[in-house]
Amino acid sequence: MEIFTKAKAVKLRSHLEKSLVADDDQETVRQSRNSSGIRARWFVELVHDKPNVIRLRSCHGKYLTATDIPFLLGMMGNKVLQTVPDKMDWKLQWEPIRDGSQIKFRSWCGKFLRANGGTPPWRNSITHDEPHTGATQRWVLWDVEVVQVPESDSVLEYISSVSRFSSVSDEVLETLSDGVFGSGPQSPISAVSSVKSTRFSMVSTGSPKQTNSNKYRVAAVDLFLNAKAVRLRSHHDKYLVAEEDEESVSQDRNGSSKNARWIVELVPGFENITRLKSVYNKYLTASNQPLLLGTTGRKVIQSLPKRLDSSVEWEPLSAGNHVKLKTRYGNFLRANGGLPPWRNSVTHDIPHKTATQDWVLWDVDVVEIQVKSLPAVPDEDSLNLEPTSPSAVSARSSDSYVDSPHKSDCRTIYYRVEDDNGEADDEAAEGHSFSFKGNNVAELTHKLMEETGHEDIVVCTRSPLNGKLYPLRLQLPPNNADMHVVVVLPLGSRGEASLC
Structure with missing residues (x-):
């Protein structure tokens, strides 16, 4: 029981090496080999008056419920479903009982949560039952994995669960969304407390929806920023693989193959655009060739163009726990x-x-991260060389090597100052530069405030495609590459939105 007192969320894995998942119909539960999605995550609630009893809530805000409905007429075993009852009754309660290194979950009627095998309709089904044969004794044993829940997910999940018992107007709904994403004055918890007690379906509209999109986009970009190599798993539980003909790509269930590994390259000057390179050093390319004549879909291939153009560039966008x-x-x-x-x-x-909306959703597995290390530099005193010795001359001639780690820490920032009308400041029309040691926009902004003497500034980059200015977000491009930026002075009434 101690494992549940500290866990916010868990995943349950059956003896068949499948995870307990909440189906998208928001009613049934089943077993699935895909344990990476949000549907395999169950939030833990302690029952305060019963110290050894818990409730498990799905990603849909519904509870794992041991019903008294038979799974099949005339057969033993009753259905386990996701439900939202009118009150928190005993059918939602489960008592974890340790059995060796595994856990059994006893329901309100003394039966156990059971992961069924065999042929359909039993295969992958979930019931609560008492195993009477030796062959099914292990079917009630579960491995429990504690899941770390991000703070933002906790707040969103809390609002989602409350929303299933409540009804609010669109104005309060906007307040909820604004509270979650930081654009409104009211916190999500206090906003929820003002909700009246009737049921509603939570659907955001208007500006909160746009805010959600921006939040997801940043999360997807962060996933690729520090990744050196990834695997992409499709909605069909198959991996994107580079075929051996070094031209075509396809899906395959073997995710351990080297052909399922894609090297991540960030496009310089664009913090939200990536390239993906196959094991054959060719890029994932969106071609203009139709897959079949007369159809809309066009081939995705491996290619190595002489000039890296937009056909090899991809923008990651988050969609819930997936990436498009x-x-x-x-x-x-x-x-x-x-x-x-x-x-x-x-x-x-x-x-x-x-029916095909989910076909553009991918799970991203980071298989290798970027590791930045500096070469070890021998201490000058430890060399113990005479000034006139040939070795000393050699050591002095390698000063550039000794300084190179320091240089690799810095980048040169070239900047010029403009106002919000695009007119250059006379004093900085020719541009200036300085060495900068850092990797995030906040540090760079503070340094530019010192350099320019202005406090209210926005640091931007100019797009090489259309010449427009775009505010810098999050981290700077990797590898300490030199940068050209534009410092925009006080924006007046138009704000940052006028730059985009």
């Missing part, structure tokens, strides 16, 4: 299902049917 990869033309990397030749093919397209 958008081309510079607005299409999305899509993993196709269905019959051949669609099956296992990969295209870029815009899904127009509800």
